[in-house]
Amino acid sequence: MRIFTLFLLLGVLCFARDNPFAPVENITKFTQPAKQENHFKKVDFSLPDSARILKKIDVYYQNLDGSISRRVVKVDRKIDWHDDFRLVYKKELKEQEETNESTQFMTKKPQQNQSQNDIKIFKYKDFIAFKVGKKRMEIITKDSKIRDFMVDKPYKIVVDFKRDTNFLTKSFQVDMPPFVKIVLGNHNNYYRVAIELDGQYIYNIKKQKGDYIITLK
Secondary structure (H helix, E strand, O other): OHHHHHHHHHHHHHHHOOOOOOOOOOOOOOOOOOOOOOOOOEEEEOOOOOOOEEEEEEEEEEOOOOOEEEEEEEEEEEOOOOOEEEEEEOOOOOOOOOOOOOEEEEEEOOOOOOOOOOOEEEEEOOOEEEEEEOOEEEEEOOOOEEEEEEEOOOOEEEEEEEOOOOOOOEEEEEEEOOEEEEEEEEEOOEEEEEEEEOOOOOEEEEEEOOEEEEEEO
16 A cells, blocks of 8 residues: 555656646747837939929838728929939928928939039031030021931930031030030031930920020920
8 A cells, every 4th residue: 555655646746747837947938029110211212314294102001901002192393303302201390391291202402513504615617606504505507407306325416407518527525414415427418416415305496596596395
């Protein structure tokens, strides 16, 4: 009887080690790591050279249930595609700001070495000259225009003038956006003026007081 009781007691002690209510020192506690959220601050973007009016901004956002919703912000404002654009979140309103929105759409103007009133003048021999301004070029010549057209890759305005002359190809580096370069080339009974642009534009050319005025949109 004593022997049976001893074995029974040992069995109980062995079973007690697996007792789920008993404290266990070697249990490792696993905690789910805190998820680091990347809060939105800003996003920069640019538009192609054909852009002229910013119509609207589509904002897609994820809800608490995981669904995706969309909100359209109307803009309808003229833009210059040379600019960079930024959608930015503002945590605190600054005193000098007049808006109370939590997000605002803004434009970052690139630094320009020249003002809009600057004009560059290029002259070749005694029969043609160019007066270049912002989105406007005046071709000063007494020669008659034969034709004008646009080519791409890169974008160029081509104007042919009637004259029986002979000269080597001449190039002027303008570097006054949107005008990049002017190249004059000699052909049979006419010469060609190729005006290289920094992107895609609609141009208009008209004769005014004997000269030819090119304007860009």
